[in-house]
Structure formats: C-alpha cells, structure tokens
Amino acid sequence: MQTELGRERSGTGRLALMARLLTGALASVSTPGRAPTVLDCGGGSGAYAVPLAASGADVTVVDISADALATLRRRADETGVSASVHAVNGDVERLADHISDQFDLVLAHGILDAVDAVEETFAAMAGAVRPGGLISVLVANPFASVMARALAGEPALALQELRDLDAGVGPGIGPDTVDRLCRAAGLTVESRHGIGVFSDLVPGASLDAPGAREALARLDTEAADRPPFADLAGRIHLLVRRPAS
Template sequence: MQAQTSRDSAPPGRQALIWQLLSAALSAVTSGAAAPTVLDCGGGSGSFAVPLAQAGAQVTVVDISVDALATLQRRADEAGVGGRVHAVQGDVEALTDAVGSGGFDLVLAHGILGAVDDLPAAFAAVAASVRPGGRLSVLVANPVAGVLARALAADVSAALAELRALDTAFAQPGPDAVRALCRAHGLLIDQVHGIGVFTELVPGRALEQPGAREALDALEFESATRSPFCDIAARVHLLARRPAG
C-alpha cells in the first residue's frame, strides 16, 4: 500500500511543516500492500493520528486522558477512519505494557518528553517501539527560544537565569538530550528542523491580510533548516531511524 496524502487531511497553520515531515516519513516506511503502523505517544485528540489514518496508516494512540481519547475516536469516526485508529489509555513511561515493543514503522513523541518524570526511562520505552528500519519523530521545546521569550517579555533576570542554565540543562528534554538518547538507543538522526521560527512573533491581525498565512507557512518552511533562524525556533523536530540491519 502506498501512503496517500492530501491537502484536505493535512493539519493547518503552524503544524503544516510537521505534517510535511511526517508525510515524507510515512512514505519512507510504506512498502507493498501492508498498511504502515504508527504509534502516537501522548497523541491526545488526534491532530496527527487522524490525518495519518486518512493517509492509509494503522494508528495506535496512547494517552493518559480518557476524555482526549474519546475525542480522538469521535474525530476518527467522523473522518471515516475509525477502524484505522486504536485508542489505548496508558502512560508513556509504561509504554511497553500498553503496546509491547518493536512493532511500529513510525513512532511520534511530540511534546510528551517534557511531561515525564523519568526522561531516560520514557525515551527507552519510546525507542523500543521502533522496528528496524522504522522512524522516530520527536518534537521538543527549544530552550534557546525560552531565553529570547523571557527577554522579549522584559523579564531580563529570568532570561539571564535561563541562559546560564543552558550549560547544565542536558538532563532536560531539549534537542541535545534527544540527540544523546537517540545515540544511546541505536537510533540515527536523519533530520533536524526548527519549528515556529516566526509564528510566535507575527501578530495575529497581520495574518488577516490576503495571502499572509500562505506566506508565513512558506517562511517557516524555508527557515526551518537555515541558521541562525532555525536555532531560535520555539520547538525542534528531530527525525531519527533505527537501522534495518
């Protein structure tokens, strides 16, 4: 089965770049007649799970919130992909208990690593769910952007404190920590993109102008890997793979 994507199923706005990256990753792990399998850790109400199911994947969403999973199932049913979306209540730190290990073509860990109590243990469980040849999509906050946000909010003391903390924040779920954890679990990082370089800075009223949203999307796409812009993005997306051999 070849993964099918469309503009109709793609998440809008600031998620457009992430969706493009996920679409490419899904295509990379799709071969033959079998539907690719996707695990969305902490996927909530399905902002990516439903479009991925529409693209032809079998998607399992693990989330601690019963309400979010109920919303997910309703959205999936309304989109006509209820049979392709599987909701599992569980904690990412006990992921193996919920879904086993090693069986997924594409695994998403978007924003969830910042909410766990034990980052190494949680990441180990997430990494174990990626099959050989599979991909891992991780989205984390960028601590550099946090420093800039504090300064722009005129809280210069907090900005200084966060700047100094960058040297000792390796244990936090930032890009450097994710890179190290990927290496420790045999995952190779293929791509790194800055997400939200300009979106947080552009006033909402500016997007009411004709063509402004399309221009902002293009600006985000073209700056996502271009230094120094990508270095100050609000979030960082890392795409890793487990070698097939």
C-alpha cells in the same frame, strides 16, 4: 486520491510543515501491500493520529488522559477512520504494559517533557520501532524560550533561563537531550527542522496586512532547515532512524 496529510501539506503554517515531514516519514517506512503502522505516544486528541489514519496508516495512540482519548475517538469517527485508530488508555512510562508489537513509525510529540523517567521511556519507544523504522520527535526549544521571554519584556527571566542553560539546568527536554538519547539508543538523527521559526515570535496583531500571514508561513517553512534561523524555532522536530539490523 489526495490524502488527509496531503491536504494539510498544501496549506500553510506549522501544521502544513509537520504534515510534509510526516508524509515523507510515512513514505520512507511504508511497505507495498500493507498499511504502515504508527504508534503515537501521548497522541492526545489525535492532531496527528487522525490525519495519519486518513492517509492510510493504522495508528495506535497511547495516552494517559481518558478525556483526550474520547475526543480522539470522536474525531476518528467524524473522519471515517475509526477502524484504523486504536485508543489505549495508559502511561507511556509503562509502554511495555500496553503494546507488544513493533511499529513502522513511532511519534513522540510533546511527550518527553511530560514523563519523569525520560531515558527509560525513550529507550522503550526506540524498542517499539521495527528495525529500519523511524521515530518522529517534537520537543520545545529552550533557546526559543529565552528569546521569547526577552521579547515579551521579561529580560531578567530571560537572563535567568540563559544562565540555567549554561549550567545545564534549563527547562524541559530540548533537541540536544534528544540527540544524546538517540546516541545512547543507537539511533541516527536523519533530519532536524525548526517548527514555527518566526511565527512564534511575531505577534498576531502585527499581521493584518493582506497576505502577511501566508508570507510568514512561507518564511517559517523556508527557514525550517536553515541554521541559525531553525535553531531559534519554538519547537524542533527530529526524524530518527533505527538501524535496519
């Protein structure tokens, strides 16, 4: 039976690439005879949680937004996976107040930028992964932001962001910070992919030619793990392993 993630994978574009990466992650942490368990930190309305549940995982979403969780519950209902999606209204900066189990896979997609105490929050996420399990991290790429500003006709702002990067005061949590957090927590980065390498740079209006969008998506996918292209993607995905013992 084709799974929900399988259907996403066979499509094109960023979601398809993320679905392929998450399918691999789920397979790598699965144990025969029981559903893999997933904790989605800041999982919002379930863009990842619902397809993961539809692929057989038991997913707990911790999010601070009651509205996002209401949408999550509705989507889970519509997809027929309510029993496998557990919505927890809470702050990931107080993760230990909300969850006590350890999970096979922990998602930290678009959440590290939203918290104040990044080190402590990431350490708590690392503690929520079982030994041998994985953390899937998705962060914005500060280098892509410089590029995007320049291409948008804002060279002065691009120059300022470039200098901020040199000074170590760049915006947000980038992949280098995640690398540092992983080393501090004793975790190993197993893979790193650029998400939206070209599609974040190309204006949609220039893609009217037949097949152009599909070709762009394929270009994104094939460049995702190839430096220097991957290093320019709008977002960077890292799969991080907690050592088995």
